[in-house]
Amino acid sequence: MISIKQVLFSFCFIVFAEASAQQVTGQVKDADTNIPIPGATVQIKNTKQGTVTDFEGNFRLNGSGSLEISYLGYKTSTVNPDSTFVTIYLKAENFALDAVELVGRKAQTYTSDYSFSATRTSTLNKDIPQAISTVTKELIDEQQGIQLADAVKNVSGVSPSSFYNQYSIRGISQNEEGQLINGMRTRQFYFLQPLLANVERVEVIKGPASATFSSVDPGGSINLVTKKPLDVERNEVKFTTGSFSTIMAAVDFTGPLNEDKTLLYRFNGAYVEANSYRDNINNTSLLLSPSFTYLASEKTAINVELIYSDMKGKLDRGQPIFGAEAGVTDLNSTPISLNLGAPNDFFNSKQFIITGNLTHQFTDQIGFTTTYMKQTWKEDLQERRTTNGFGVDIDNNPVSTLAAMRFIHRQQSWSVDNVNSYFNFDFNTGAFKHKLLVGYDLHSWAKLEGGGQNQARGYLLNDGSVTNAFDPANAAAYQTYSYEGMILPRPNVPHYNLEDPNNTLNNLTDYNFNGRSAFPTALTETHAAYLQEQLTYKRFHLLFSLRQEWFRDVTNRGEVDEISFTNRALLPRIGLTYTVNDQINVYGTYLEGFQPQSNTVTIMSNTANFYGSTDDSASRFKPLESDLKEVGAKITLLKNKLHINTALFEINQKNLLLNANVPSAPDSLVTRGAERSRGFEVDVTGYLLPNWQMYGSFSYNDAKIIEDNDPALIGARKQNTPITTATLWTRYNFLSTSKLHGLGIGFGAQHSGDKVPTYDRSFKTPAYTLLDLAVYFTPKNSNIQLNLAVKNLTDKTYWVGAQNYLRLFPGAPRNFLATATYRF
CATH class of the missing domain: 2.40.170.20 (TonB-dependent receptor, beta-barrel domain)
Structure with missing residues (x-):
């Protein structure tokens, strides 16, 4: 029979073991900017035990041993913590294949420091002689953006013209109904706006960019x-x-x-x-x-x-x-x-x-x-x-x-x-x-x-046919009806009365398809x-x-x-x-x-x-x-x-x-x-x-x-x-x-x-x-x-x-x- 003494001893041992387990806390930062990196993976090396940094770059991990820290666009780093709190700095990775975006950008911030589409090469924005405004996924997420309009509202000189995917850029309305995706031209993103769930960033390349994208609008291109x-x-x-x-x-x-x-x-x-x-x-x-x-x-x-x-x-x-x-x-x-x-x-x-x-x-x-x-x-x-x-x-x-x-x-x-x-x-x-x-x-x-x-x-004519426009010189040929004491030619599709709105269902048999x-x-x-x-x-x-x-x-x-x-x-x-x-x-x-x-x-x-x-x-x-x-x-x-x-x-x-x-x-x-x-x-x-x-x-x-x-x-x-x-x-x-x-x-x-x-x-x-x-x-x-x-x-x-x-x-x-x- 297990004694009370044995139970108490076992309980104290478990508590002591738990208290003695090593817990490491720390923060992961960008080595160049000293800015915290949220979402970095911190893992005990050669194990599956790990965690992800929070939105301030902080982490907390139970266990001991070398830590392996990795994040998109950075060199993976291995550290041996010598204290219960450690600050880890990650260096940006330099990719050999920088001519094409194979991986995302290095920082999780509102700023994107390069553009590929503007020159077909990965070029720092500061070296491109043209205005380029970028809205990153971080800004989109924080504003809870769902559609494209939610992103471009942040950009200088961009103003919506309607409910559609239609904007005025630098005072010039868009004519192209398509959208650039990774610098490639598409067609018909006009009436219903594209979702942003798969978008890393939205670039607005200002001015006519035909030298790069062919037929695009003079005010600017949205990529x-x-x-x-x-x-x-x-x-x-x-x-x-x-x-x-x-x-x-x-x-x-x-x-x-x-x-x-x-x-x-x-x-x-x-x-x-x-x-x-x-x-x-x-x-x-x-x-x-x-x-x-x-x-x-x-x-x-x-x-x-x-x-x-x-x-x-x-x-x-x-x-x-x-x-x-x-x-x-x-x-x-x-x-x-x-x-x-x-x-x-x-x-x-x-x-x-x-x-x-x-x-x-x-x-x-x-x-x-x-x-x-x-x-x-x-x-x-x-x-x-x-x-x-x-x-x-x-x-x-x-x-x-x-x-x-x-x-x-x-x-x-x-x-x-x-x-x-x-x-x-x-x-x-x-x-x-x-x-x-x-x-x-x-x-x-x-x-x-x-x-x-x-x-x-x-408008409907007396013989049952339809004409596209009303001709007052030939008014006798039109069917008519009375409205508020006025005589009006009868339309093929009934007028909408703004004083008495009535959103009835379309009945296609009522219309004469002319x-x-x-x-x-x-x-x-x-x-x-x-x-x-x-x-x-x-x-x-x-x-x-x-x-x-x-x-x-x-x-x-x-x-x-x-x-x-x-x-x-x-x-x-x-x-x-x-x-x-x-x-x-x-x-x-x-x-x-x-x-x-x-x-x-x-x-x-x-x-x-x-x-x-x-x-x-x-x-x-x-x-x-x-x-x-x-x-x-x-x-x-x-x-x-x-x-x-x-x-x-x-x-x-x-x-x-x-x-x-x-x-x-x-x-x-x-x-x-x-x-x-x-x-x-x-x-x-x-x-x-x-x-x-x-x-x-x-x-x-x-x-x-x-x-x-x-x-x-x-x-x-x-x-x-x-x-x-x-x-x-x-x-x-x-x-x-x-x-x-x-x-x-x-x-x-x-x-x-x-x-x-x-x-x-x-x-x-x-x-x-x-x-x-x-x-x-x-x-x-x-x-x-x-x-x-x-x-x-x-x-x-x-x-x-x-x-x-x-x-x-x-x-x-x-x-x-x-x-x-x-x-x-």
Whole structure:
């Protein structure tokens, strides 16, 4: 029988053994910046016993023996702790294959110190003679960003124009409906914004970047850099809930698949479901993105990445308001929730992207890189929407309480192919260092057979037929009805009564489909050869490139009535950076842009069915041409912890193609001779203290119309762009010495000046300032972080943009998101 004495002895022995077990605590920091590194792996060597540093770089580990510390972008370090607390400094790794992003950047901060896409080489941002703004995944996560708009709102000179993936950059509205992903052009990320779950960082490369990316917008290019496989195991699970019935689940798993860490993987996935503050709007999105990297040797690497997205929801065409009365526009004449769409509208899109990349280093001086991207995309759209005009009475006078409507059902599918291949040569001639690229790229965009559109619009005639527009001179031929004592021609699709909103279901049998069309097969192809030289001499860094581009547009491809046209352009780029000292670089640059008009019209407000086969085809319009002149400075302070980038710029563009905004002919186009945008920008990112980070920006844009067919518009402000914008985001973490250790606070502010609507200059959307607040909490000795964000703290009513009286885009009222993140 066991005695009480034996039990007490055993208990005391267990307690003594537990108390005697060695416990090591410490902190992992960057050796260059002294900034803590969260998420580093600390493991007892040759065991599976380990942990991960918390958000302040701290760790606590039971056990004894040598510690092995590893983290993405750093050299693995082994230490033998001689005390119960140890500070470990990790040195940044220098990768031999720096020409391609095989692994992520070294720091987990708001600042990214290099760009690959801007020059096709891994170049420090401070040495690139062009303004580049970067939003890292750390800033995105701390602001609880879900879609692209949540990231680019931080960037100087970037302003949303609508609810869509459409922005004004440096006072110039986007025309391309695609998105750059790892520097490769895609198509149709316009109506429903891409999720950010698989994004490492968002880069905004300012100015026309055609010398690098071919046909891109003059104001700037938005490039999504995806997360890459890591050679250390990392796992993250995230759950979010919040206002408007928002729910999101996301995972991020990565690590090696073999012992020698030559085969790496990463899997990102996300599911988002949300309603809206807008009537009859709800969206669901599914993102699946696996990627693999094979490090065949120190000289050869292969990367394969897949992105699948399935988006189901509705298009939000904006808030209608009453037309101006007595010259006065009341933006509050209708609630911001009002939406003209029907409950059974839908917009479903699916896309699949596969990217393969091969890099081989023949010698220390000669390398080769080739990348291929394939994208497929298809849509199925049904919507009741405005014609961008009011209903009219029998005398053709607009009735400002009735929105004229149309109904559309559209299906189509596209296929996109991208190839980019180049040789890079690194060599010296005397005191000159050269980095030379010689390459070729191809972008092919095919609109596939089977696409088409049915639509109902216009007015009913007495004989039962339909005409697209009302002709008051022939009023007797139209069916009529009475409304508030007025006689009105009867529309094919009933007008929407703004005084008595009624979002009834679409009944397709009620409509007379007077527009049935099959979309012609079409193909646009761009081939280009390019040469780029990055030359360094002492404190000078010269960037020079030439790109010869050939463009071809084919409509009714493969048919007897096939038609085509071609464009070509020689595009120069030259920039010079001078290193004043270790903290200051100054630069100047000049570059040119080029966009065939086939690429500028597909996202115009009413020109979705433009396919180059009508009298308004792009073949009869000159390409859009642009140029950039820019000078700036890139400065680092506080021992490289704070980064300040400033730029003065002028962008000119000519041969602009615009929608004519004619309700009876919604696909008609007009040209504008020239526009000019001049301005100043500043971006500030980094650490004010080791536990205090910030990201701020300011921009001033004087964007004007220089030449136009309408003399009244010459010298007028550009539409849908503010003169000034400013942003601020800052996070403060309480130190381990504080009673509030584990707690962090974030604060943000956004300001935008007023805007002139796209098609109506009789009113403006007012300036606004928004405030955001976030609270973070990490329980002690835990890998869990809790994040609560309150956005639009003061519940400000505001509009991010407008097109006319019937299409305003109100911002979200006060709302919140709560996220729990577990890393293991």
